[in-house]
Amino acid sequence: MGYRPTSLSSYGPPHDARYSAIWVHEPLGPDLQMTHDVAKPVFDSxxxxxxxxxxxxxHVTATGAEEEAIFAGVMEEDRKPNKTVWKLDCGIKNWKPFTERTESGLKMKTQGFSSYGTPDKRKYCILRHENRGNENFALYADSKEEDFQRIFRGEISKPFWRPKKLFMSNDLKIAGLFTDTSVGDWYSDTHLNETALEATIKEQTSKGLILTDIQGGVHEGEEFYNVIFQELLEPKTRHWHVTGKKPEYRHWYATWKGIVESPRKAKSLDSIMEKFMKTNGVRQAQVAIASRGVIKAERAYTWAEDDRETVATNDTFLLASVSKMFTAAAVDRLINSGKLSPETKVYKRLGYFDAKDERANDITFKQLLEHKGGYDRREAGEDISLGFNKVTMSLPTKGNRTATTRDVIEYMLAHPLQFTPGEKKAYSNYGFMLLGYLVSNVTGIPYMDFLEKNIFRGLDVELYKTSPYEHWHDRIIQESRLTGLDTLRPMSNRSVAAVYGGYGAIMEECTAAFSLKASASTIAKFAGSHAVSGTGRRKNGYRRGNFEGARTHVESNGDFDFAVVLNTRDFAFDQEFEDLTENKIRPLLDDMVPQYPGTKNKKWEYWRGCG
Structure with missing residues (x-):
């Protein structure tokens, strides 16, 4: 035919079904087959x-009550060498579980959506395709206009996010499908009548935009439309860039058999990272390897569209819990200077003696460092470092001011511990918030000021601030699919990107736990003289960071320290990052040339730790 549809929707009663669709000219496209106005058994066949x-x-669309619903769809010939895995589910009552389901061990993405039935007996069709390249998306259904506008503002508060589809039911509820692929300029509008639709098409096409999506609905006999216009019909392609100092490998090494060629030299760091980033859709990353504080390799990787920045080796990434490495170093300095001891009772040192749970009075510095302070976020059912809105609303001011670290401390003092301090280990962000507050209290200066004067020693480490207005010019975009209630304005009912206050944390108050930013090279250098996990001087071990918009890793192993920083934690599968650091990058160290080549690269004397 030479044309293919970019959108298709049906609406109205089955006996008088109406359709809206957009067709684009594509003379060399695949063969298409279409059907419409058919009952579900016929459609399924x-x-x-x-x-x-x-x-x-x-494409799939349906309209009418469940018993009399009619269906329409478009199918195209699959010319891909690797055939597309896809799945259609219709007649379902709850759409949410289907957006995250895998098929045949593959991650899927929402391709099409249709709501039919009646308001009190609603049914859904969800079409999912294999998510090659791990495209980010978010789907929100059954939204009234006022609710959708709040959702919409939250979604586009995430950098580069845009609406991809604006599906609509017959009672005019909106199902918005959002993504972060780039199509240049775009425009969308909802609930347009025919007159407004005609005017909008004329206005937007005069600006050079293309109508790519139109979804219709009928209410009290009048038709309404949701529309999306784009500068580009198809999303921009991504491009691969690598910059920075290459690793220096041993090409030959001695074994009991004699001098042999290194079997790993062909498994370059660059090829490992390229495969990982393209598989998981990661746009920005760095890897650095150091020996004795001297950088032996620093690579900056970009797998992104041309409207994103190309990563440089000195760009800074959110470190997440790798930030705790600096807190441990600060505590170690105070202990060595005699201002604190490992057995210092933390709350008593801060002047608190009235904890609801008396066991809290005996929590020590050492216990907090080792995550043995009595706080277990899983048993408690919450991580209070991500619960600033809850603490804010518990204050007498009831949201007129945001909670501080001190407010969080006093909130926690009014609640019981989950176990006796020292009894077991349970990861605690709050414990490190408490340590940072104590460092400031003991030294009499703000925590960040203490780090800058005594710990960083010229290294480029900064605070990752909460407000989105602080990130207009960021070169590194910390990417997350999530949004949430704005922690800086909890009474506004405004949704914002998770990395800009929508994840429940106020980053300025969580500096000691997960709020610092730095480059991979900075982290690798610092690890050359400090323990990455625990306190004291350098020793084998690792620390990982895992936060919305960030995944990080720093490790000391034999002669080398290496760091990996990524601008997202949304991977194709959860184990991808551990496989990258443990099974792909770590073995490369055996073939690296250390700062002092005469030293022996010790085999794994591993003090495991991720806190």
Whole structure:
């Protein structure tokens, strides 16, 4: 035919169904098959018949009450060498679980969505395709206009996010599908009548934008439309860039068999990172390897569209819990200077003696450092470092001012511990917030000032601030699919990006736990003289960071220290990052040339730790 649809929707009663669609000229496109105005059994049979002929369902829509609903769809011939995995589910009552399901061990993404039935007996069709490249997306359904506008503002507060589809039910509720792929300029609008639709099309096309999505609905006999216009019909392609100092490998080394060629020299760091980033959709990353504080390799990686920055080796990334390495160094300095001891009772040192749980009075510095302070976020059902809104609303001011670290401390003192301090280990962000507050209290200066004067020693480490207005010019975009209530304005009912206060944390109050930013090279250098896990001088071990918009790793192993920083934690599968650091990058160290080549690269004397 030479045309293919970019959107398709049906609406109105089955006996008088109406359709809206957009067709684009594509003379060399794949063969298409279409059907419409058919009952579900007929539609299902049509789909399965074409599936067997290697056709892929690209559009699905339905209208009418469940018993009399009619369906329409488009299928196209799959010409890809690796056939597309796809799945259609119709007649479902709850759409949410289907957006995250895997099929055949593959991660899927929402391709199409349709709401039908009646308001009190709503049904859904969800079409999912294999998510090659791990594209980010978010789906929100059954939203009234006022709710959708709040959702919409939250979604586009995430850098580069935009609406991809604005599906609509017959009672005009919106299902918004959002993504972070780039199409240049774009514009969207909702609930337009025919007159407004005509005017909007004229206005936006005069600006050079293309109508790519139109979804219709009928209410009290009048038709309404949701529309999306884009500068580009298809998303921009990503490009691969690598900069920085290359690793220096041993090409030959001695074994009991004699001098042999290194088997790992072909497994370059660059090829490892390229495969990882393209598989998982990671746009920005750095890897640095140091020996005795001297950088032996620092690589900056970009797998992104041309409207994103190309990563440089000195760009700074949110460190997440790798920030705790600096807190441990600060505590160690105070202990060595005699201002504190490992057995210092933390709350008593801060002047608190009235904890609801008397066991809290005996929590020591050492116990907090070792995550043995009695706080277990899993048993408590919350991580209070991500619960600033809750603490803010518990104050007498009831949201008129945001909570501080001191407010969080006093909130926690009014609640019981989950176990007796020292009894076991349970990871605690709050414990490190408490340590940072104590460092400031003991030294009499703000925590960051103490770090800058005594710990960083010229290294480029900064605070990752909460407000989105602080990040207009960021070169590194910390990417997350999530949004949440704005912790800086909890009474506004405003949704913002998770990394800009929507994850429940006020970053300025959590500096000691997870709020610092730095480059991979900075982290690798620092690890050359400090323990990455625990306190004291350098020793084998590792520390990991895992926060919305960030995944980080620093490790000391034999002669080398290496760091990996990524601008997201949304991977194809959860184990991807551990596989990268443990099974891909760590073995490369055996072939690296240390700062003092005569030293022996000790085999793994591993003090495991991620806190």
């Amino acid at each position: 049509w789909v399965e018949k074409l599936r067997k002929r290697n056709y892929v369902l690209t």
